[in-house]
Structure formats: C-alpha cells, structure tokens
Amino acid sequence: MIDQETGLRGYIATGDASFLQPFNDGQRHFASYVQQLKNASAAEGFHQTELAVTRVEDRVTHWTSLYADPQLQNMRNGDLKAARADKINALGKGYFDDVRSSVALLQTTSDNDLASLQSQVLTRNWLFLGLLIALTLVVCAFLWNTFRLYIAVQREQLDNFKFAATAFRDGDLTARVQESRDSEFNEIVQTFNGMADVLQEQQSVLKDRDILEQVMQLNTLLAGSLDLADLMQHFFQKLLDLLDVQIAALYLYDDEQKQLNLFSSRGLQFSGRQSCFAMGEGLVGQVAQVREPLLVTRHSPATEIFSIKTIVGEVLPSTLYHVPLVQGNELLGVLAVGSVFTMSERARNVIQVVTSSLATAVRNTQTYEHTQRQALALAEYAHQQVESNQVLRQQRDELTVLNAALEEANRVRSQFLSTMSHELRTPLASIIGFSQIIMRSEQKFPLTSRQHDNIERILKNAQHLLSLINDVLDLAKIEAGRMDINTSEVNVEELLSAVMDETRSMALNRRLKLAISVEEGISTIETDARKLRQILLNLISNALKFTEEGSVTVSAVRRPAANANNDAGGQISISVTDTGIGIDRDRQEHIFEAFYQVDSSNSRSYGGTGLGLSIVRELTVLLGGKVEIQSEKGVGSTFTIVLPMRLRDQRLIQDMRLNTLLDQKNTASTSPENELPLIADTGTLRVVRNVEPLADDAYLVVAVDDNPDVLQLISASLEQTPYRVVGVQDSSKAIEVIQELRPRVITLDIMMPRINGWQILHQLKSNPLTASIPVILLTVLEDRSAGYVLGADEYLVKPVARDSLLRVLQQLTTREPAPLQHAAAESQIPEVLSTIPPISAETLVPGQDTGGGLRKPILLVHNEPDIYGLVDKLREKTGYVLQKTSEGQDLLDLIEKAHPDLLMMLLHADDGKFLGDRLKSVIEQSSSSPLTDDSTGPGV
Numbered sequence: 001m002i003d004q005e006t007g008l009r010g011y012i013a014t015g016d017a018s019f020l021q022p023f024n025d026g027q028r029h030f031a032s033y034v035q036q037l038k039n040a041s042a043a044e045g046f047h048q049t050e051l052a053v054t055r056v057e058d059r060v061t062h063w064t065s066l067y068a069d070p071q072l073q074n075m076r077n078g079d080l081k082a083a084r085a086d087k088i089n090a091l092g093k094g095y096f097d098d099v100r101s102s103v104a105l106l107q108t109t110s111d112n113d114l115a116s117l118q119s120q121v122l123t124r125n126w127l128f129l130g131l132l133i134a135l136t137l138v139v140c141a142f143l144w145n146t147f148r149l150y151i152a153v154q155r156e157q158l159d160n161f162k163f164a165a166t167a168f169r170d171g172d173l174t175a176r177v178q179e180s181r182d183s184e185f186n187e188i189v190q191t192f193n194g195m196a197d198v199l200q201e202q203q204s205v206l207k208d209r210d211i212l213e214q215v216m217q218l219n220t221l222l223a224g225s226l227d228l229a230d231l232m233q234h235f236f237q238k239l240l241d242l243l244d245v246q247i248a249a250l251y252l253y254d255d256e257q258k259q260l261n262l263f264s265s266r267g268l269q270f271s272g273r274q275s276c277f278a279m280g281e282g283l284v285g286q287v288a289q290v291r292e293p294l295l296v297t298r299h300s301p302a303t304e305i306f307s308i309k310t311i312v313g314e315v316l317p318s319t320l321y322h323v324p325l326v327q328g329n330e331l332l333g334v335l336a337v338g339s340v341f342t343m344s345e346r347a348r349n350v351i352q353v354v355t356s357s358l359a360t361a362v363r364n365t366q367t368y369e370h371t372q373r374q375a376l377a378l379a380e381y382a383h384q385q386v387e388s389n390q391v392l393r394q395q396r397d398e399l400t401v402l403n404a405a406l407e408e409a410n411r412v413r414s415q416f417l418s419t420m421s422h423e424l425r426t427p428l429a430s431i432i433g434f435s436q437i438i439m440r441s442e443q444k445f446p447l448t449s450r451q452h453d454n455i456e457r458i459l460k461n462a463q464h465l466l467s468l469i470n471d472v473l474d475l476a477k478i479e480a481g482r483m484d485i486n487t488s489e490v491n492v493e494e495l496l497s498a499v500m501d502e503t504r505s506m507a508l509n510r511r512l513k514l515a516i517s518v519e520e521g522i523s524t525i526e527t528d529a530r531k532l533r534q535i536l537l538n539l540i541s542n543a544l545k546f547t548e549e550g551s552v553t554v555s556a557v558r559r560p561a562a563n564a565n566n567d568a569g570g571q572i573s574i575s576v577t578d579t580g581i582g583i584d585r586d587r588q589e590h591i592f593e594a595f596y597q598v599d600s601s602n603s604r605s606y607g608g609t610g611l612g613l614s615i616v617r618e619l620t621v622l623l624g625g626k627v628e629i630q631s632e633k634g635v636g637s638t639f640t641i642v643l644p645m646r647l648r649d650q651r652l653i654q655d656m657r658l659n660t661l662l663d664q665k666n667t668a669s670t671s672p673e674n675e676l677p678l679i680a681d682t683g684t685l686r687v688v689r690n691v692e693p694l695a696d697d698a699y700l701v702v703a704v705d706d707n708p709d710v711l712q713l714i715s716a717s718l719e720q721t722p723y724r725v726v727g728v729q730d731s732s733k734a735i736e737v738i739q740e741l742r743p744r745v746i747t748l749d750i751m752m753p754r755i756n757g758w759q760i761l762h763q764l765k766s767n768p769l770t771a772s773i774p775v776i777l778l779t780v781l782e783d784r785s786a787g788y789v790l791g792a793d794e795y796l797v798k799p800v801a802r803d804s805l806l807r808v809l810q811q812l813t814t815r816e817p818a819p820l821q822h823a824a825a826e827s828q829i830p831e832v833l834s835t836i837p838p839i840s841a842e843t844l845v846p847g848q849d850t851g852g853g854l855r856k857p858i859l860l861v862h863n864e865p866d867i868y869g870l871v872d873k874l875r876e877k878t879g880y881v882l883q884k885t886s887e888g889q890d891l892l893d894l895i896e897k898a899h900p901d902l903l904m905m906l907l908h909a910d911d912g913k914f915l916g917d918r919l920k921s922v923i924e925q926s927s928s929s930p931l932t933d934d935s936t937g938p939g940v
Contacts, residue, residue: 008020011075038050052102058102071083157189175196188363195357218242218350222360226368228366231365233266236264242350244341246267248337249262283296283322287323291326293323296319325362327363330363428469431458466799487528489525490526495536499554500554510544510548513552517553525572527644538612539576543580557573559642575638578637580637582633582635583637585633592616624647625644627640628641699724699813700724702747703725707729718806731757735770743773745775745809747777749777777792
C-alpha cells in the first residue's frame with residue numbers, strides 16, 4: 001500500500017507514467033497478500049485476524065474507489081488542477097490514514113492470535129511431558145512387579161523340582177514336576193520329566209533285577225545334585241564299584257570352541273597327555289561326531305592315552321567303552337569307561353542306560369548354572385543400580401551444596417557491588433560537583449592558572465573513574481539479568497550525529513577525522529536509544545583511543561532479515577571503522593571477554609579496564625542483535641553491530657516485591673554523627689544552619705541524605721537560585737521534619753542507615769499531609785521502575801549535574817505550591833523563650849553586661865558550633881544572655897553559678913547516665929528552670 005500511495009503521488013506530482021509501475025505492482029501484491037493472509041487465518045482458526053484482514057481490504061477498496069481511481073481519471077483527462085487540488089489530496093490522506101489504522105489493528109490482532117496459539121502449544125507440551133512421566137512411572141512399577149513375580153515363580157518351581165528330585169532319590173519314578181507358564185525352568189522341567197519317562201520305560205524293559213538295581217542306584221545319584229563336579233565324583237565312584245571297572249572320564253562339548261574338554265575323571269593318569277579333542281579327533285572326537293557308542297579293546301593304539309596307575313606301575317585298559325551324551329539333537333559330551341578286564345555286556349548295557357540319565361543330569365546342571373549366572377548377573381546389576389543411585393544422590397547433594405555456594409557467592413558479589421557503588425560514587429559525586437562549583441565561581445573567586453589546571457585534572461579524572469565504576473556495575477547488571485529495555489522510535493542519523501558531537505573533542509585532540517555515512521532510506525528504528533548510544537560511544541571511543549593517525553568512520557546500512565522469524569523490517573548494521581593498530585587474528589575471539597586487554601603488559605600504552613567491548617556485546621545481544629569484527633594488524637579494525645529494525649517486546653518484567661523493597665536492610669556506611677551536619681537535632685525538628693527567612697518567590701527544598709558532603713553540594717549548587725535547602729542527615733528524623741516544614745520539593749537518597757529511602761518514600765506517599773509533595777530520588781542505584789511505582793516524581797542518578805537538578809526543580813515547582821512553613825528556628829524557640837518570667841539582676845551570669853536592663857540568662861549545652869550560632873542569632877532579637885558549654889561537668893558548675901532560667905542541651909547516653917541524678921537535684925534547687933530536652937541517647 002505504501003508503494004501504491006507513493007507511486008500515485010509521484011505520478012500526480014510529475015505526470016510521469018513510470019511512477020504508476022509501483023502503484024500497479026502494489027495493487028497486485030496487495031491482493032495476493034490479502035488472500036494468503038485470509039487463507040492462513042482461516043486454516044488456523046484466527047477469526048479476529050480474518051475480520052481485521054477484511055477491514056483492511058475494505059479500507060483499501062474505499063481509498064482506491066474514492067481517491068485513487070478518480071485521481072487517475074483526472075490525470076488521464078489532463079485535468080492537473082483537479083488532480084493536484086489540496087482539498088482532494090487531504091481527503092485522500094485521510095482515507096489512507098484509515099488504511100494505516102486498519103493495518104495496525106491487523107498487526108495487533110494477529111499478534112494476539114499468535115500468542116494464544118503459542119500458549120496452547122505450550123500447554124500441550126506440558127501435558128505431554130506429564131503423560132510421559134506418568135507412563136515412565138507406570139512402566140517402572142510394572143517392571144518391578146514383573147521381576148518380583150518372576151522370582152516368586154522361579155522359587156516355587158525350584159521347590160517343586162527339589163520335591164520331585166527327592167522323590168526320585170527315594171525311588172519314586174512316577175514323580176513329575178508341574179510346568180509353570182513363562183518359567184525359565186520349563187526346559188529343565190521338561191528335561192527332568194523326560195528323564196523320568198525314560199527311566200520309567202527302562203524299568204519296564206530291564207528284566208534283570210541286578211541291572212535294574214544298579215541303574216536305579218546310578219539314576220538316583222544323578223538326580224540328587226545340581227553341582228556337576230561333585231555329582232560326577234560320586235557317580236564315578238558308584239559306577240566303578242557296581243560295574244567292576246577301573247577308569248572313567250567325562251568330556252563336555254564346548255559349542256563356542258567346537259571341541260570336547262576333559263571335565264572329570266577317575267582312576268586315570270593324564271599327566272602330559274591330551275585332555276581336549278576337536279570333532280573327529282581321536283576316539284572321543286569320533287564318537288562325538290557320529291553320536292554312536294564305540295567299544296575298543298587293548299589291541300587298539302587309541303587306548304594308550306588311558307593309562308591306569310597301579311601299585312606296580314601304569315597299565316593299559318583291556319576295554320574302552322565310549323558313549324555320546326545326547327539330548328534331542330544337542331550334543332552334550334562323551335562318557336568314556338575302561339577296565340583292565342574284558343567289559344561284560346551287562347556293564348555296557350548299564351552304562352548305555354544310565355547315559356541318558358547322565359545327559360539329563362549334565363543338561364540340568366548346565367541349565368541351573370546358567371540360571372545361577374543370570375541370577376548373579378541380575379543381582380550384580382541391581383547392586384550396581386543401587387550404587388549408581390547412591391552416587392547420583394551424592395552428586396545431587398554435592399550439586400545442591402555447590403549451587404547454594406554459588407548463589408551465596410552471587411549474593412555476596414551483588415551486595416559488594418551495591419555497597420561499593422554507594423561508597424565510591426557518593427564521594428565521586430561530591431568531588432565532581434564541588435569541582436564544577438569552583439569552576440563556575442571562577443569569575444567571583446579567580447583562580448591561578450595552575451589552580452585552574454589542577455581543578456580540571458581533578459574533574460577529568462573523577463569523571464573517568466566514575467565511567468570505569470559505571471562499566472563494572474553495568475556489566476554486573478547485565479549478567480544478573482536486571483537490565484531493562486525501553487524501546488522507542490530512534491532517528492539513526494540524529495543519534496549518530498549526537499554521538500559524534502560527544503566524541504569530536506577527543507578526535508580533535510588526537511588530530512583524527514570523524515565521518516558519518518547513513519544509507520539513503522534509513523530514517524528511524526525501534527530500539528533502546530540509551531543503550532544504543534552507550535554501544536556507539538564505547539565503539540567510537542575505542543576506535544579513537546587505538547588510532548594514532550587517519551580517521552574513524554561510522555556508517556549505517558540496511559541488511560535483509562537473517563531468517564523468516566525476524567521482523568519484516570529487516571536489520572540495520574552500524575559499523576565503526578578505524579585506521580588504528582588493528583588486532584591479531586588469534587586475539588579477536590577474546591576481545592569481548594570481560595577485563596581482556598590487547599596489551600596487558602605492565603608498560604601498556606593504552607588505559608582502560610577491558611570492559612568496554614564486553615559491555616558492547618552484552619548490550620547488543622540484549623537489543624536482539626550481534627557484534628561482528630574484521631581487523632588486520634597494522635591496518636585497522638571494523639566493528640559492526642547488527643540490530644533488528646523493529647525490536648520485538650523483549651522488556652524484562654521485574655518482580656518489584658515492594659514489601660521486600662520497603663523492609664530491606666541497608667548496607668550503606670553510616671557517617672559519624674559529629675561530622676559537621678548541615679542540620680542539628682532540636683528534639684522535634686531538624687533546623688537549617690544559618691537559616692534565613694524565605695523570600696516571597698523562594699521555594700523550600702528538604703534534602704535527605706546521610707552524606708553531609710552531598711547535602712552541602714546540593715545547597716551550593718542551588719545558590720543564587722529561588723531554592724533554599726534544608727538538609728536532613730538523620731533519615732529517622734526526615735518524616736518529622738517534612739511534616740513540620742511542608743517543603744515545596746523533597747530530594748531523597750536511597751541507601752541510608754536506620755531508615756532507607758524506599759521506606760521514607762512509602763511513608764510520604766501514604767500520608768495525606770505529605771503525599772502531594774514532589775519527591776526527587778537522588779541515588780547511585782539505577783532502579784527507576786521501583787521509584788516510580790512507589791510514587792517518586794523524578795529519578796536522578798548520582799552524580800547529578802546542576803543543570804539537570806535545576807531543570808527538574810523548575811518543572812516540579814511550576815505546579816500549585818503547597819503551604820510552606822519556615823524552619824522552627826524562628827517560631828518554636830522564641831515561643832519557648834517568651835514563657836520565661838523576668839528575673840532580677842542578682843541572678844545574671846557574672847561578667848555579662850546588662851546594658852542597663854534586665855536580661856534572661858540562657859545556658860546552651862551543645863557540641864555543635866552551628867547550633868550555638870543559630871541560638872545566638874535568635875537571642876539578639878529577644879534580648880537574652882547566652883552562656884555556652886559542651887562538657888557535662890562544666891554544665892553542673894555553670895548551673896550552680898548562673899542559675900539560668902532556660903537550659904537547652906543535647907547530651908548522649910554516656911553523659912546522661914553520669915549527669916542524671918546530679919542534674920535533677922540541681923534543677924530542683926533552682927528557682928524555675930524550664931528544661932528543653934534535645935537528647936538523642938537513652939538514659940537522658
């Protein structure tokens with residue numbers, strides 16, 4: 001639409017038809033964009049956005065039909081006067097303003113719809129996360145319950161197996177183990193039950209009672225244990241005794257290595273002989289390969305490996321009988337039995353029959369051992385999990401302690417920075433302020449050239465130190481996430497010109513050229529002007545500092561949006577280019593680190609803390625941008641900040657916590673109470689030193705600050721102005737003074753002992769008598785939002801320039817003034833003095849000249865010379881004799897000698913305890929002495 005309006009205005013102004021090209025293109029693009037936006041809004045269910053789009057379309061149609069089309073017709077008809085008439089153009093501008101308003105409404109509506117959609121997505125994500133966590137807990141509970149049931153089932157199965165094995169041991173071949181569903185022992189149970197079936201069938205086949213008895217004995221032995229090594233020793237012993245054989249050996253098949261290894265033997269001498277066979281190797285390997293029994297006599301050389309040790313030496317067996325151990329299709333091993341005698345067929349039948357039981361026993365023990373290994377592995381895994389959980393808990397506890405320590409360290413650092421900002425910036429404010437006052441009063445009090453130069457150096461170095469302190473505090477605030485973003489429309493060229501004006505004197509001193517280049521079409525951007533100005537000042541100052549000769553150029557150009565999520569306005573890049581010393585490539589990645597300096601040696605040529613570029617980077621990121629650097633050693637450097645043309649809403653919403661703010665403890669240092677305050681305590685009021693009556697056009701200003709130098713600085717800054725200052729150093733008395741004096745304006749410090757500025761401000765604005773009095777916060781703490789929320793009218797950060805303070809005072813005093821009262825020095829004290837009755841000349845203080853009349857003696861006990869001067873001034877108006885002392889012991893002596901009719905005193909706790917009893921008795925003995933108690937300590 002901007003293109004349409006611009007093209008139409010160009011065509012009307014010049015009559016050049018080429019200006020209609022943007023107008024025609026804009027019409028086409030507008031129709032396309034409107035349709036796309038309608039489709040997208042309908043798809044997402046953004047009904048408000050659809051209505052806003054329709055409104056925009058209606059306003060554009062209205063503008064086109066009532067202004068654009070008639071103007072085009074006038075131009076085609078050659079009626080330039082009608083087309084350029086001010087009235088019709090003003091009417092067209094009004095129509096186009098309606099278009100702009102509808103577009104702004106569309107922007108707001110679409111933003112609200114998008115925010116609602118994002119909220120729904122976030123809610124769904126949290127719901128999904130909750131369901132995922134719940135599902136995880138359910139799965140864990142299910143796994144634990146399954147594991148518990150699994151252990152219970154396996155234990156029950158083992159008990160059944162034990163019962164059946166015991167029955168077999170007792171000769172009950174009908175015993176069986178009941179299978180359980182999904183049990184790891186089902187294979188063992190099936191094998192056991194199969195063994196029982198085989199034994200039962202063999203029992204019916206074997207008719208020979210002796211063979212049956214021998215087989216039963218061996219089978220009972222095989223079913224009695226799950227320890228294969230122990231089982232084979234007992235089996236071999238029984239076998240050799242029953243069958244009259246001398247040697248036996250069991251070879252087990254290793255499926256991984258594809259070989260048979262000797263597991264157990266009886267009666268053999270294997271020293272130095274082969275104990276393992278591959279498939280097909282030797283008699284053992286052959287039997288394993290063909291899976292058929294093999295009988296060998298002594299005439300075979302294969303019997304030589306089976307030597308029998310006797311008392312007369314080693315002999316070879318006469319018969320060797322090899323039987324494979326097979327269960328189903330699985331090879332388990334080979335059993336070899338030998339005898340020095342010829343082995344009978346009965347013995348071979350027994351061996352062949354028990355081989356099936358032996359295979360079952362081997363399989364059972366292997367399965368049992370496998371199950372045991374799994375159980376041990378599971379137990380070990382569970383133990384490791386317990387240990388891992390313990391380690392995780394320990395690490396979590398350590399992290400908790402570490403996090404607490406880090407939080408405490410961060411709190412201490414923040415407290416340190418807050419305290420140091422007050423302790424450093426407060427005296428700096430006095431140094432800078434008094435230096436400026438001396439410079440301003442040079443005409444009245446001329447300085448020598450050397451004195452002038454010294455004052456300039458003091459002012460310059462104090463301002464430099466203040467800038468260094470501000471850099472440290474700014475960086476700390478950025479790291480703590482307490483830096484606010486205040487966006488506004490910023491004119492780029494005006495901002496760059498203002499920054500260049502601020503740095504021009506530095507460039508002139510170094511004889512460097514400053515230049516600005518702003519791309520045509522760049523007018524304003526939406527960002528935080530104050531922070532952008534600080535970024536540019538840091539970059540330009542850095543460039544000037546590191547450039548010996550040549551120039552420093554600041555340029556601003558447009559950049560396209562980095563991605564689709566950026567504002568449609570694109571980006572702007574502002575570059576600061578110098579012809580200085582340049583930076584090595586290996587150091588470029590470190591220059592944005594806090595306190596890093598290119599030249600950090602003791603003899604470095606350039607000053608600074610190394611915080612400038614770190615602050616630049618952090619502030620640029622805070623503004624939604626980035627910093628780029630291009631530099632070549634000895635040639636120069638270019639620092640570029642890339643910012644969005646329209647900064648989205650990135651304001652950090654601060655949690656004010658006003659109650660905490662009002663109750664917070666102060667860490668500001670307390671000034672000594674006897675350090676020449678501008679005001680003194682008179683019991684109920686704070687009185688200004690050397691107070692004078694206010695002129696009709698004067699304004700009373702109460703300044704509350706615990707630092708007497710700051711109060712003196714404010715008073716000196718407002719000399720020869722319509723403002724008269726009453727200083728309050730004791731914050732606990734501030735409310736009382738303000739309620740009594742009702743000043744026109746109040747200036748208030750924040751960090752003070754006893755009662756801090758937040759509490760005083762809260763009490764002032766909560767009291768109807770003082771709520772209307774304007775309050776200016778003068779402090780080193782930059783927390784404007786808290787001050788404004790609590791009711792402050794202005795917020796000035798120390799050190800405050802005199803012109804800024806006068807400008808704010810002038811703005812605030814233009815309001816309807818509140819009724820003013822003078823200090824109590826001229827109202828309260830004369831009222832007290834007037835109540836004292838006349839006395840005779842005999843009671844006068846010795847040595848006082850009565851001047852021919854009777855005067856009333858006053859005894860003033862005070863340690864402040866200014867208070868004495870104030871009372872003495874009032875004494876002159878009322879005709880009293882004044883006697884002064886500051887020591888408690890002198891007081892007693894003077895009371896006894898002078899018998900004063902009025903005693904005014906300020907005594908602290910120690911003096912009060914010492915003088916209490918004696919003072920009471922002395923006063924009771926005197927004729928009539930009103931006592932004005934101006935005490936500040938207990939026990940007075």
